Amino acid sequence: MKVLVATDKPFAKVAVDGIRKEIEAAGYELVLLEKYGEKAKLLEAVKDVNAIIIRSDIIDAEVLDAAKELKIVVRAGAGYDNVDLAAATAHNVCVMNTPGQNSNAVAELAFGMMVMAVRNFYNGTSGTELMGKKLGIHAYGNVGRNVARIAKGFGMDIYAFDAFCPKEVIEKDGVKAVSSAEELYAACNIVSLHIPATAETKNSINYELVNKMPKGGVLVNTARKEVINEAELIKLMEERTDLKYVTDIMPVAHAEFSEKFAGRYFATPKKMGAQTAEANINAGIAAARQIVGFLKDGCEKFRVNK
Numbered sequence: 216m217k218v219l220v221a222t223d224k225p226f227a228k229v230a231v232d233g234i235r236k237e238i239e240a241a242g243y244e245l246v247l248l249e250k251y252g253e254k255a256k257l258l259e260a261v262k263d264v265n266a267i268i269i270r271s272d273i274i275d276a277e278v279l280d281a282a283k284e285l286k287i288v289v290r291a292g293a294g295y296d297n298v299d300l301a302a303a304t305a306h307n308v309c310v311m312n313t314p315g316q317n318s319n320a321v322a323e324l325a326f327g328m329m330v331m332a333v334r335n336f337y338n339g340t341s342g343t344e345l346m347g348k349k350l351g352i353h354a355y356g357n358v359g360r361n362v363a364r365i366a367k368g369f370g371m372d373i374y375a376f377d378a379f380c381p382k383e384v385i386e387k388d389g390v391k392a393v394s395s396a397e398e399l400y401a402a403c404n405i406v407s408l409h410i411p412a413t414a415e416t417k418n419s420i421n422y423e424l425v426n427k428m429p430k431g432g433v434l435v436n437t438a439r440k441e442v443i444n445e446a447e448l449i450k451l452m453e454e455r456t457d458l459k460y461v462t463d464i465m466p467v468a469h470a471e472f473s474e475k476f477a478g479r480y481f482a483t484p485k486k487m488g489a490q491t492a493e494a495n496i497n498a499g500i501a502a503a504r505q506i507v508g509f510l511k512d513g514c515e516k517f518r519v520n521k
């Protein structure tokens with residue numbers, strides 16, 4: 216069996232070494248395709264492999280057509296919006312993710328970005344502290360839970376909204392569960408996004424919703440760029456010069472955001488949330504183990520396509 220690690224944004228070397236150990240201990244071969252840039256290289260690399268480990272790498276129908284021997288794709292991470300699930304099912308390919316494995320890394324980055332925003336991007340002027348501020352966690356999954364845990368240490372007043380998580384589960388963590396996204400944005404000084412990119416959530420963070428935030432509101436995005444209605448956020452930030460937007464996923468309209476909102480906007484050059492050695496090791500090794508479990512024992516835990 217041949218397992219391909221296809222990561223345009225590579226894992227830390229220590230994680231690749233760990234993945235290799237798992238794959239070779241199972242008697243399989245590991246091949247590595249990093250920083251490949253063009254899709255043609257991916258199409259060539261997938262031709263004879265039985266399993267693929269990816270990150271945000273795009274696995275669409277064309278890739279699946281080229282991968283004639285493929286049985287399983289594991290997205291080392293949480294969000295699998297980069298994989299065409301219907302096409303994978305049609306090709307009889309199992310798709311899995313590795314939930315929770317990189318969530319602390321993403322949560323820590325959300326706080327790095329929060330501190331930067333409330334300290335006015337370190338420009339020398341007096342900012343504010345996080346202590347005592349109202350933090351809104353938009354979606355209470357693995358990352359949202361870690362954000363809540365860290366926010367307690369900062370002494371924040373924590374709120375959350377999750378359309379799919381029962382209020383009791385949220386409140387058990389000492390977090391105030393609100394009934395709608397509108398209520399969350401209206402209550403909180405800082406909102407941290409942790410929703411996946413789905414048909415329902417795409418463009419859902421719009422003018423009307425963000426405009427509910429109190430004066431001086433900060434929107435933190437370590438989730439997906441697709442959930443933001445960029446044109447409406449630009450319009451709102453033009454009207455409300457008190458708002459700040461910090462994001463780990465560069466918007467399509469990055470140049471316009473940068474030009475119009477200097478001192479109120481920041482985007483990392485590359486998505487950095489899960490880019491720690493620990494997260495790479497956790498997610499990468501989990502992916503390798505899931506592949507071995509699937510190929511040897513047919514284990515389908517964490518399968519996301521039916």
Ligand code: 3PG
Pocket residue numbers: 224270271272291292293294295317438486487488489490
């Ligand atoms: C995820 O969905 O797991 C995170 O967004 C991290 O994505 P990455 O592996 O592309 O950095």
